[in-house]
Amino acid sequence: MSENLIEVRDLVKHFPIRRGILFQRQIGAVKAVDGISFDVVKGETLGIVGETGCGKSTTARLLCRLMDPTSGTVEFDGRDVFAQKGDDLKALHRDMQMVFQDPYSSLNPRKSVGSIIADPFVIHGLYTGKGERKRRVQALMDRVGLNPEHYNRYPHEFSGGQRQRIGVARAVALEPKLLIADEPVSALDVSIQAQVLNLLRELQRDLGLTLVFIAHDLSVVRHMCDRVAVMYLGKVVEMSPSDELYHEPRHPYTGALLSAVPVADPDGSTSERQLLTGDVPSPANPPSACRFHTRCPKAQELCSTDEPLLERKGATGVAACHFPLTDEEIRVRLPAALTRNGGQPSAVSSASADASVSSESSASSSSSSSSSST
């Protein structure tokens, strides 16, 4: 049952920064993904969350080999993804499909919807009879909630939510084993998001898909995923089953993310919001050792010299932190709705945590700003 569909080991992707006109020399690298390892179990939904620029989309693209890594391996169903060539690679891609963020730019405006969804069949030479292909496509359109009569329409005739359905239909056309959804709802209106989320869950249930779900919205990820990996500056800093991650985050960064989520309840906001100060440092020049130490409210000297490894810190989850959050800190920082026992803020500890955050602030943000301006 708990068979791994994907095994990622020490995956690294650095984008070179070059300078010079004719003889370009590399002067540095943007470390988009910097040594991550994780498994995805068959049939589960793994969520990847993080802020802009933390490498989550790069990870998605590496998983299905839309780009080659700097180093590291990805094994998919026993096959080494980066060793495949030609027909083998084509066969591999048949089993892994992607849904993209922007339903406007990911569909060719000059092709009809029917031919967009039929494209996977054309590429893989399936269902060659013309009538058969059309029947298949229309069945798919029906499956994702589009009117099959709109077969000959063009993408511009559809709304954002419907376009995303087209993207989903195209992705599941070949009945892949793995579906990678990169921010599938962030470009959609709030009332439409739920339609697409429900569709993805339905398809997962019916087709037995394994889903890698990438998003920055923590509420959406919690709703969709069995397990969640939190990324920060190209590293996975915490990975736990959803329930554990959202109720007992061990990494201070996860705690800060959860603390920052606005809760749609005027009474239910965080008892003592832990605000991160400053901005995410540049991935071209990440902080030494623990990358979060420049913004971490709990950072000590050890954090800037020794890099923490992903180790078990909670019940089953792993976190990369020398000084994981204690139960008391979790209770104070999380939105009241998430702490199981209500969360009575203790004035003393919250005040001291606050002070350390604000004294941290000026130092860290000025250092980050000076690095960005050079």
Next chain:
Amino acid sequence: MSDPLLSVEDLHVYFRTDDGVVKAVDGISYEVQEGKTLGIVGESGSGKTVSSLTALGLTRSRGSQISGKIMFGGKDLVAMSTDDLRKIRGNDVAMIFQDPLSSLHPFYKVGWQLVEAMQAHRSISRKASRTRAAELLALVGIPDPKRRLDSYPHEFSGGMRQRAMIAMALANDPKLLIADEPTTALDVTVQAQILTLLNDLQSRLGTSIIIITHDLGVVAEIADDIAVMYAGRIVERGTAREIFKQPEHPYTWGLLKSIPRLDSPRGEELVPISGRPPSLINPPSGCHFHPRCPYVQDSHKQIDPRLEPVASGQAHAAACLLEAPVRERIWSGLREGRDIEALQRIAASSNGRAASGAGQEPASAAASSPPPSVDLPEEQT
């Protein structure tokens, strides 16, 4: 209660386009009290941005038709001449836009842009205005403000740019700050910083804020009062507490139930709003929400509901044809997670009773709300 700082009365904003007249804002009224925050929530195309742009005269053009009143400090901003309005814009009323990168001029240093905002409205020396600009940057939490005055916008990160925008908006001590999706382009951690900043500034400076957003979480954090807009109208209005605890309009229910929330049990089924937002050129007949409303009854397709107080004398108002007790039963059912069909039966059965007894009432309500009296010239373009 004292006089509101800003009161919008029966505002209509129509745009003539090649496809027809777009009724972007179709008769809305709201008030902003001094020192309070009003949240306007809605999807894209619901008219939430247009209504606030109109307050600043930014929708005035040859193709637009604006009627109604926007009273601010005893003057009507709709009737005001463009020159007079320019004196108010950026001075008494300031605006923060969604995308801080495209609303700062990439060519000029941030300090220069702040100084310009001040010198446009008062005679102040360059030196004094520079000192003030540095103070403003410090106020919004930008470290090392003196040095950052000489930075260009591209040297700032997204969150810092938004802080700089807020500093610019505050340059002339506005009484009212309009923030149009101020955090949509930002990450959650930065969003939390900006919202905290807005809250802080409000308690320190006493500025009134209108915050426009599609994110219910954001308004729950910051707003005192909330107006929910749909297809150019306000469909529900009340205090933040009322909207979240006792919402009355099916669209508000839809918004609340269609978003996964951190505080709801995991795995709870989302209840999406079916269909999509209507065209504003040919809005649906009757209640504009009826094609997407699960509780629609035949009569709702003809009668256009008015925004009426939920209980007499209350500020909480909703534009829905379902009767109040029925709405209460449906909402409590929704909260318990009962399935839609059972709730639809509640709506249907009550409608039968309503038709025999009090069926007259909604019809008369419709009759007494005449269509908006905006004179649109016959097709000329």
